[in-house]
Amino acid sequence: xxxxMDYVQAAFHAQSRWNVDNSYxxxxxxxxxxxxFQIPQGLQLHVSSLSSPNFATSYTLGSRGVVDGSLSFLxxxxxxxxxxxxxxxxxxxxxxxxxxxxELQKPDELYLNExxxxxxxxxxxxxxxxxxxxxxxxxxxxxxxxxxxxxxxxRLNCVSDDELPxxxxxxxxxxNDYAKYSTEYLYSTDSALLGIRGLYNxxxxxxxxxxxxxxxxxxxxxxxxxxxxxxxAEVYFSPMNKSGGVSCGLRFATLPIHSxxxxxxxxxxxxxxxxxxxxxxxxxxxxLSLSSRFDFNVYSYESDVVVGMELWQRKRQSPDTxxxxxxIRPDWQKPDEDVNGVLKARMDNNGKVGLLWECRAKELLVxxxxxxxxxxxxxxxxxxxxxxxxxx
Amino acid sequence: xxxxxxxxPLIADTDRVREMLTSSLNKSPKPPIIVDDILVxxxxxxxxxxxxxxxxxxxxxxxxxxxxxxxxxxxDAYLTLKTRVQANPLNTYLSTKPAFARPEPVAAxxxxxxxxxxxxxxxxxxxxxxxxxxxxxxxTLVFRNDPLESLKVSSTFDSIPFVRDYLQxxxxxxxRILFMEDLPAIIHRLSLRMFNPEYQTAExxxxxxxxxxxxxxxxxxxxxxxxxxxxxxxxxxxxxDFNLNTPNDMYASFSQKNMLRLAALNESQRTLSLFTPSIxxxxxxxxxxxxxxxxxxxxxxxxxxxxxxxxxxSTLGSQSGWSSAASQTSDASSHxxxxxxxxxxxxxxxxxxxxxxxxxxxxxxxKHRVVNLRKNKDGxxxxxxxxxxxxxxxxxxxxxxxxGSAGPSISVTEPSSPPISRGREGEISTPPRSPRKKxxxxxxxxxxxxxxxxxxxxxxxxxxxxxxxxxxxTEKTPRASMILPDKPADEQPRPQRQELPxxxxxxSRPTLQPHPQARPSSSVRQEKGHVSRSSSEVSLRNLxxxxxxxxxxxxxxxxxxxxxxxxxxxxxxxxxxxxxxxNVWSPEGEGEAPPAYVS
Numbered sequence: 001x002x003x004x005m006d007y008v009q010a011a012f013h014a015q016s017r018w019n020v021d022n023s024y025x026x027x028x029x030x031x032x033x034x035x036x037f038q039i040p041q042g043l044q045l046h047v048s049s050l051s052s053p054n055f056a057t058s059y060t061l062g063s064r065g066v067v068d069g070s071l072s073f074l075x076x077x078x079x080x081x082x083x084x085x086x087x088x089x090x091x092x093x094x095x096x097x098x099x100x101x102x103e104l105q106k107p108d109e110l111y112l113n114e115x116x117x118x119x120x121x122x123x124x125x126x127x128x129x130x131x132x133x134x135x136x137x138x139x140x141x142x143x144x145x146x147x148x149x150x151x152x153x154x155r156l157n158c159v160s161d162d163e164l165p166x167x168x169x170x171x172x173x174x175x176n177d178y179a180k181y182s183t184e185y186l187y188s189t190d191s192a193l194l195g196i197r198g199l200y201n202x203x204x205x206x207x208x209x210x211x212x213x214x215x216x217x218x219x220x221x222x223x224x225x226x227x228x229x230x231x232x233a234e235v236y237f238s239p240m241n242k243s244g245g246v247s248c249g250l251r252f253a254t255l256p257i258h259s260x261x262x263x264x265x266x267x268x269x270x271x272x273x274x275x276x277x278x279x280x281x282x283x284x285x286x287x288l289s290l291s292s293r294f295d296f297n298v299y300s301y302e303s304d305v306v307v308g309m310e311l312w313q314r315k316r317q318s319p320d321t322x323x324x325x326x327x328i329r330p331d332w333q334k335p336d337e338d339v340n341g342v343l344k345a346r347m348d349n350n351g352k353v354g355l356l357w358e359c360r361a362k363e364l365l366v367x368x369x370x371x372x373x374x375x376x377x378x379x380x381x382x383x384x385x386x387x388x389x390x391x392x
Numbered sequence: 393x394x395x396x397x398x399x400x401p402l403i404a405d406t407d408r409v410r411e412m413l414t415s416s417l418n419k420s421p422k423p424p425i426i427v428d429d430i431l432v433x434x435x436x437x438x439x440x441x442x443x444x445x446x447x448x449x450x451x452x453x454x455x456x457x458x459x460x461x462x463x464x465x466x467x468d469a470y471l472t473l474k475t476r477v478q479a480n481p482l483n484t485y486l487s488t489k490p491a492f493a494r495p496e497p498v499a500a501x502x503x504x505x506x507x508x509x510x511x512x513x514x515x516x517x518x519x520x521x522x523x524x525x526x527x528x529x530x531x532t533l534v535f536r537n538d539p540l541e542s543l544k545v546s547s548t549f550d551s552i553p554f555v556r557d558y559l560q561x562x563x564x565x566x567x568r569i570l571f572m573e574d575l576p577a578i579i580h581r582l583s584l585r586m587f588n589p590e591y592q593t594a595e596x597x598x599x600x601x602x603x604x605x606x607x608x609x610x611x612x613x614x615x616x617x618x619x620x621x622x623x624x625x626x627x628x629x630x631x632x633d634f635n636l637n638t639p640n641d642m643y644a645s646f647s648q649k650n651m652l653r654l655a656a657l658n659e660s661q662r663t664l665s666l667f668t669p670s671i672x673x674x675x676x677x678x679x680x681x682x683x684x685x686x687x688x689x690x691x692x693x694x695x696x697x698x699x700x701x702x703x704x705x706s707t708l709g710s711q712s713g714w715s716s717a718a719s720q721t722s723d724a725s726s727h728x729x730x731x732x733x734x735x736x737x738x739x740x741x742x743x744x745x746x747x748x749x750x751x752x753x754x755x756x757x758x759k760h761r762v763v764n765l766r767k768n769k770d771g772x773x774x775x776x777x778x779x780x781x782x783x784x785x786x787x788x789x790x791x792x793x794x795x796g797s798a799g800p801s802i803s804v805t806e807p808s809s810p811p812i813s814r815g816r817e818g819e820i821s822t823p824p825r826s827p828r829k830k831x832x833x834x835x836x837x838x839x840x841x842x843x844x845x846x847x848x849x850x851x852x853x854x855x856x857x858x859x860x861x862x863x864x865x866t867e868k869t870p871r872a873s874m875i876l877p878d879k880p881a882d883e884q885p886r887p888q889r890q891e892l893p894x895x896x897x898x899x900s901r902p903t904l905q906p907h908p909q910a911r912p913s914s915s916v917r918q919e920k921g922h923v924s925r926s927s928s929e930v931s932l933r934n935l936x937x938x939x940x941x942x943x944x945x946x947x948x949x950x951x952x953x954x955x956x957x958x959x960x961x962x963x964x965x966x967x968x969x970x971x972x973x974x975n976v977w978s979p980e981g982e983g984e985a986p987p988a989y990v991s
Contacts, residue, residue, distance in 0.1 A: 027498050141492045157493040164490065171493040186495050191485065195495055234500050236482055243481030245500030268499035273480050275502035297504055 001358050001367045002094050004048035004058050004084075004391050005072055005130060009145070010093070011082040016126045016147050017108060021101055022182050023175065024199040024232035027249050030264045031279035033096040034291035035308040037344050039354050039369035040385030048391035050084035058391075072132035077124060086391045087363045094365065095342045095358050097310045098281060098289040100262060101228060101253040104179045106206040108150040125149075138162070152176050165190070180205045191240045199232035226258035246272050261285075274299040287312040287339075308346035312339045313359070351375040352382075365389040406435045412578050417473075424484040427505050428476035440467030442517065455527035463539070465517040472511045479504040507548070510559065512567070514544035530583035532576065539571050540564065 002010065013020050020026055042064035050056045056074040061067070083089050115123035128145035140160040148154050153175040160168035169190040176183045184197040233248035249268035254260070263282040269275070274297050281291035288311055295304035317325060341359030351374035358367045367389075371382040410432045417430040442465035451458035478484050482501045486494055519539030524532040545563050549555035 024498060025496060139490075143492075159490040159493045161490060169489065169493045171495060173495075188489075188493065188495055190489060190493075193485070193495065195497070197498075232498075234497055236495065236497060236500055238485070241481070241485075243485065245480065245482035245497060247497065247499035247502070249498060268502075270480075270499045270502045273502055273504040275499065275504065277499060277502065295502070297502075300504055300506060302505065 001365065001387065001389070002096065004046060004050075004389065005056065005074055005132070007089070007094060008050060008056050008074055008076070008080060008082070008084075009128065009130070011080045012076055012078060012126070012128050012145065015078055015080060015082075017105075017150070018147065018153055019102070019105065019177060019179075021099065022104065022177050022179065022199065022201070023184060024182070024197040024234055024249070025184065026099075027199070027230070027232055027251050028266050028268065028279060029096075030099040030253075030281045031266060031291050031293055033099060034281055034289060034310055034344070035279075035293055035306045035346050037096075037308075037346070037354070037356055039356055039371050039383065040367055040387040041383050042385055044385070044387040046387070046389040046391070048084075048389065050080065050082070050391070053079035053081060056084075068135060068137070070132055070134045072130065074131075075129045076126070077128070078126040084391055085363075086365050086389060087360070089365070089391070091339050091342065091358070091360060091365075097312070097342065097344075098262070098283045098291075099264070101255060101264070103255055103257075104201060104204060104206045104228075107177065107179055110150065113150060151178055178207070180207060191238045193236060193238045195234065195236040197232065197234040199230055202229040202231070204228075227252055227254045246270065247275075273297070287314060304349060306346060306348040308344065311343040313341045313343070315340050363390060365391075406437065408582070409578075410435045412582065416574050416578055424487040425478050426475055427478050427503070431474040432471065433474045433509070434470070434472035436468075436470050438467040438469035440465075440469075442467065444521075447520070457523065457525040459523055460536075461521045461523060463517065463519055463521045465515065467515070468513075469515055470511060470513040472509060474507070474509050476505045477508045479506045510545060510547045510563065512543055512545055512563065514542070516541040516543065517571075525583075527587060530580050530587055533579045534576055535571055538568050540568050543567065 010020075021029065042062055044060065044062040046058060046060050048056065048058035054076050056076075058070075058072045058074075060070045060072075062069060113123055114121055126147040128143070130141075130143040130145075132141040133139070134141075138161075140158075142156075142158040142160075144154075144156040146154045155171075155173040155175070157171040157173070158168065159170075166189070169188060171186065171188045173184060173186045179201075181198065181200045183199075184195075186195040186197070187193070188195075230251045230253075231249070232251075233246070235244070235246050237244035247268055247270045249266060251264065251266045253264040254262045261283055263280070265281075266277075266279045268277045275295065276298065277293060277295045279291065279293040281289065283289045288309065290307075290309050292305070292307045295302075297303070341357060344356040344358075345354065347353045353372040353374060354369070355372070356367065356369040358365070360366070365388070367387040368385070369387075370384045372380050373382050374380065413432045413435070414430065417432070422430070442463050445462040447460045447462055449457075449459040480501060480503055482497065483503045486497075486501050517539045518541050520536040521539075522534045522536055524534075526532075543564060545556075545560045547556065547559050549559065
């Protein structure tokens with residue numbers, strides 16, 4: 001489950017019309033959500049509030065052996081109008097599951113953002129400031145987000161901690177999204193790591209006015225005309241310790257126009273380390289998503305298989321309106337109704353099993369997870385966690 | 393005083409050192425590049441011993457030693473480590489970074505783990521070693537300077553010069569830390585485990601399966617467990633033996649003389665007597681220890697055990713000759729394989745160990761032994777398994793050394809337990825093997841009778857006083873009277889075995905039980921156990937200090953084992969001689985009454 005601050009941050013992205021999916025970093029988001037979901041550890045309590053559209057606070061109290069906590073504050077220059085009460089927040093936007101790829105949108109023209117007042121331009125670039133202080137470790141996190149232009153986003157992540165070399169580190173990330181392709185440049189002060197990431201989308205180019213996205217209905221359920229193929233790569237290099245890393249990847253994901261079951265396939269390759277990783281995720285039904293990942297290393301012959309699933313529990317329709325729902329035409333696009341809870345499960349070939357149940361209980365959002373290790377007969381239950389969130 | 397520095401037994405017991413090294417290497421948080429446990433695959437201490445030069449001996453006593461050595465090593469020891477490393481630098485880089493400011497690459501950080509084998513060889517050491525030994529606190533060994541001179545690191549990545557250099561550099565640094573910090577801790581723990589029974593119990597709880605199989609087959613060297621059996625000279629024959637510690641403890645810790653003095657001091661305050669005992673004796677520790685020494689020479693024999701004490705004295709008298717002979721022979725025979733300090737070029741003056749130095753310590757020894765046995769009271773079985781595990785990696789050298797000189801002892805001990813041994817396994821009857829078994833150090837935890845054989849193998853060491861023979865007979869009587877010759881001794885229920893000797897022996901030894909009313913009903917075996925122990929204990933124990941004090945390197949226990957082994961061989965020879973002279977025991981004794989009853 002997303003923390004409240006991440007939820008607000010996602011709202012900022014959405015409201016400032018930034019497509020987070022059009023990036024090489026989010027190439028495997030679907031598989032990540034279904035296979036690598038975070039299992040809470042220990043007991044955690046979150047109390048959050050979006051007190052004004054521009055200001056949010058969150059307090060966390062946790063107990064993993066020792067009691068710790070954090071205070072976080074967020075300021076956004078862009079007024080965020082999202083439901084913030086935990087009873088109102090859509091569970092679907094808090095729990096990340098199968099990720100539907102949207103059709104590419106043409107980036108906004110520059111002049112659309114201009115606001116003129118009395119002959120002066122008064123519009124300001126959207127920015128977001130976020131700070132979080134962990135106690136008792138006194139670790140400080142800070143983030144600065146800025147929409148420099150409709151196609152550009154700057155992100156600065158800073159961590160200050162005694163235990164880190166040089167007392168902390170800063171990560172600067174500049175993202176460009178031109179819809180057809182996107183690039184990212186990053187720099188980390190820690191050992192001066194430089195990185196470049198790029199993603200290219202084959203097919204439809206929204207910037208070209210003559211070209212239109214394919215609208216014809218698919219000829220058959222396996223018609224790949226209604227999907228999008230993307231290819232990307234990333235390169236990292238650290239001049240200080242003269243090490244680096246390379247990977248490239250492919251993704252094919254169906255678009256909403258696709259009439260069959262949505263699915264996403266990715267293949268990532270690390271040519272230096274000989275690592276191949278393939279994922280296949282499918283939304284098998286309205287409430288069920290399945291995903292699998294196969295890792296193989298051509299040098300060490302090490303392999304790994306992970307399978308995961310996600311099951312949504314819908315709210316039962318009230319008996320009063322059942323008759324009305326029956327009269328709705330089948331192809332009618334109903335507004336996505338909310339769900340009660342989500343069950344996520346994963347298992348890998350090493351016998352490690354993770355279970356996560358996230359639901360809304362009254363006014364609270366509850367997330368209960370456990371990790372098992374089937375190989376260890378004596379100590380099968382690895383960790384159990386319970387997270388309770390309340391927000392206004 | 394002579395320092396006998398024995399290298400070959402040090403080589404043998406590498407299993408345990410390997411385990412401790414493995415656990416020590418995996419204890420501290422490893423760098424993220426190492427993704428698996430570090431496994432010590434192979435450890436060979438080589439055949440060349442380090443050269444030791446005594447620079448200073450600060451403190452020297454039977455149970456403590458402090459000295460400074462100059463050590464240089466150019467031997468052929470090698471060590472092989474196995475682990476798996478993460479070959480992707482980005483992966484290890486990212487794992488140390490805070491999650492919030494992590495670049496989060498998609499696949500560039502995917503891992504590639506490579507098995508890595510590192511061999512450390514050509515180790516050159518030179519440095520000053522400070523060695524502090526205390527019987528209760530174990531061995532503390534500290535390097536005064538960084539001892540590592542050079543070292544050759546060969547690994548799986550030798551073909552890549554960058555990696556090779558890096559490994560060489562890193563491992564040298566790690567080894568320096570190991571020598572300066574970890575090795576003292578390891579040695580300390582090892583020595584504690586050897587000398588202090590509290591630390592032995594944990595290992596005794598887990599006898600390995602293959603060990604039990606091996607134990608049934610292979611006669612294990614007795615000296616692998618010096619503190620349990622050989623060093624204490626106390627044959628572990630029954631659980632009830634441990635009860636005897638209580639009276640022993642009494643007169644070991646409260647010496648008669650001190651009690652008298654305290655009483656005098658006390659009374660001097662009550663009465664108007666003009667006699668005031670000098671306070672000095674009571675106050676200064678140095679004086680007290682001097683008094684202790686005086687006491688042990690015989691001024692205060694505990695009144696309730698006159699026979700035991702007198703026998704100790706007589707034993708000592710004959711032992712002094714033996715022990716010196718034994719030390720000489722051990723020196724002579726160990727020249728090719730065990731370089732003593734004298735054989736090195738450090739040119740030390742060779743002191744011959746005088747038994748006078750250790751004789752007065754008889755009282756103190758008993759105190760240590762008392763502590764020892766009480767800890768093991770809960771199970772003799774545990775002790776046995778521990779001994780086996782101690783000597784598991786040791787059998788090769790042990791059998792070599794034992795078979796060399798143990799031949800004469802066949803005739804001595806064979807008759808002592810013929811029914812049991814033959815009924816149990818056939819191999820015992822083969823002469824070349826039996827000595828090791830029959831001398832009494834055979835380790836077999838399943839057969840109680842074997843331990844009893846250890847008792848019987850010993851008495852010829854001592855002058856043949858009447859009590860001594862009686863002791864032996866108490867042991868023999870139950871079996872003779874039960875007429876279960878073919879049955880393994882451990883199948884007999886213990887209470888039965890304890891009842892029988894009591895019936896038979898009580899009348900024959902009234903002097904040995906000054907306080908019969910204070911003893912439990914099964915105290916006969918304790919009594920007997922004590923007597924036989926006191927005789928053999930003195931004989932072996934007197935020599936132990938030499939091994940302890942001369943301990944120059946890592947573990948006094950191992951040295952002690954070597955000493956004991958030599959001693960045992962010598963004793964076995966003695967016993968053989970005596971036997972041929974007197975022919976007291978003959979193998980006919982299955983149904984016959986033992987000598988004590990005949991006489």
